[in-house]
Amino acid sequence: MGRASLDKQPHEVAAMFDGVAARYDRTNTILSVGLDRTWRRATRHALGLRPGQRCLDLAAGTGVSTGELARSGAYLVGADLSLGMLGVGRRTRPDTVLLAGDAVALPFADGAFDAVTISFGLRNVVNPLAALKEMARVTRPGGRLVVCEFSAPVNRAFRRVYLGYLMRALPGLARRVSSNPEAYVYLAESIRAWPDQAGLATLVQKAGWTEVSWRNLTGGIVALHRAVRAR
Numbered sequence: 001m002g003r004a005s006l007d008k009q010p011h012e013v014a015a016m017f018d019g020v021a022a023r024y025d026r027t028n029t030i031l032s033v034g035l036d037r038t039w040r041r042a043t044r045h046a047l048g049l050r051p052g053q054r055c056l057d058l059a060a061g062t063g064v065s066t067g068e069l070a071r072s073g074a075y076l077v078g079a080d081l082s083l084g085m086l087g088v089g090r091r092t093r094p095d096t097v098l099l100a101g102d103a104v105a106l107p108f109a110d111g112a113f114d115a116v117t118i119s120f121g122l123r124n125v126v127n128p129l130a131a132l133k134e135m136a137r138v139t140r141p142g143g144r145l146v147v148c149e150f151s152a153p154v155n156r157a158f159r160r161v162y163l164g165y166l167m168r169a170l171p172g173l174a175r176r177v178s179s180n181p182e183a184y185v186y187l188a189e190s191i192r193a194w195p196d197q198a199g200l201a202t203l204v205q206k207a208g209w210t211e212v213s214w215r216n217l218t219g220g221i222v223a224l225h226r227a228v229r230a231r
């Protein structure tokens with residue numbers, strides 16, 4: 001694959017993730033120095049799922065986010081566009097329900113879920129506004145949304161150091177640990193191009209969600225956006 005461009009078609013996004021699937025979980029934990037586990041746990045807490053509730057984990061990939069959320073006792077369904085990621089997930093997490101599905105045309109009925117969530121996936125969806133609207137469609141009125149996504153560190157000095165890591169150190173590190181280092185150049189560039197906390201909140205609101213708020217994790221490297229489906 002050539003240099004990763006931010007202007008991708010859905011099948012190119014899926015192909016890129018097919019290419020990193022084999023080492024995805026391990027690479028993530030190395031590149032985030034283990035922080036991904038803390039962020040996933042915080043996402044589970046933010047969702048506040050109760051046993052028996054139905055929750056969709058969109059862009060579930062290998063199911064690493066889905067597995068963490070299932071610890072709540074809720075019934076989890078993971079969906080993703082990349083058959084390669086789903087294949088690794090089905091092999092390594094046979095108890096996790098992982099289905100093929102596109103974020104902008106989900107194979108679920110209106111109001112099918114009590115909650116919908118997406119971790120480190122919305123940034124990769126070609127049309128995030130359409131995906132947020134589709135997520136609202138499959139959530140019951142009063143149901144919840146949590147978006148866990150890379151965001152903008154709030155402290156300026158920290159932000160400079162972080163962007164340096166992202167644009168210089170991370171691609172080099174990825175060359176040593178990932179099965180497709182180019183995908184991690186894309187990762188860095190897509191994080192830089194993604195809206196900040198307030199920008200994403202506006203997008204979530206525009207998609208029809210209400211009570212939109214956010215909380216920063218690790219100084220704003222990641223933000224958790226929460227919202228409620230209008231009744």
Ligand SMILES: C[S@@+](CC[C@H](N)C(=O)[O-])C[C@H]1O[C@@H](n2cnc3c(N)ncnc32)[C@H](O)[C@@H]1O
Binds near residue numbers: 058059065079081
């Ligand atoms: C960085 S991975 C995140 C995986 C997992 N949620 C996690 O927390 O590690 C992003 C995922 O988004 C998926 N994706 C991108 N566009 C998608 C779309 N339109 N519909 C469904 N999944 C999509 C990719 O295939 C990839 O598996």
